[in-house]
């Protein structure tokens with residue numbers, strides 16, 4: 001009797017898995033496009049004028065509007081440009097989702113299958129960032145992006161090779177926004193107690209998939 005039940009499980013597990021994979025595929029719309037211009041490590045402009053923001057990652061800022069850029073912002077832009085300038089790409093977009101600036105959120109692939117969002121994280125040139133938890137695309141790709149980031153942290157690649165000028169005794173993660181803050185950041189103080197995770201090193205936060213607050217830049 002027991003053996004029969006176990007046998008049934010062998011079928012149920014792959015069927016459930018296939019069904020989930022099918023649901024994820026349904027949620028994703030595929031599109032091909034040509035890249036006209038690379039703005040920075042996580043944003044491109046297509047030949048048709050649309051702006052695409054890479055979903056699930058956050059690259060360091062380049063200098064803009066008189067503000068100086070973040071460390072590795074320029075490296076991230078150059079690497080992205082090297083991979084993509086003038087290339088044909090495949091976009092996997094979650095059609096429901098654009099960001100505050102009307103940019104399309106997408107996972108971007110080269111014809112040879114290179115997954116650009118993941119490549120940026122793997123080189124230590126972008127933070128993995130689950131800023132839109134409700135998006136099926138973001139949720140389904142987070143684990144693999146984070147795995148690439150963890151390898152980059154361990155191998156001290158790109159921005160993981162250097163420590164920030166000022167370190168803190170603790171860092172405060174907001175479980176709702178998935179951002180991590182310095183303890184004196186106003187956003188950390190505004191975080192509800194139940195939503196806080198305390199980290200003793202900043203890398204602990206990044207290993208768990210939190211990404212840096214844009215205000216306090218931990």
Ligand SMILES: [Zn+2]
Nearest residue numbers: 181185213216
């Ligand atoms: Zn902050």
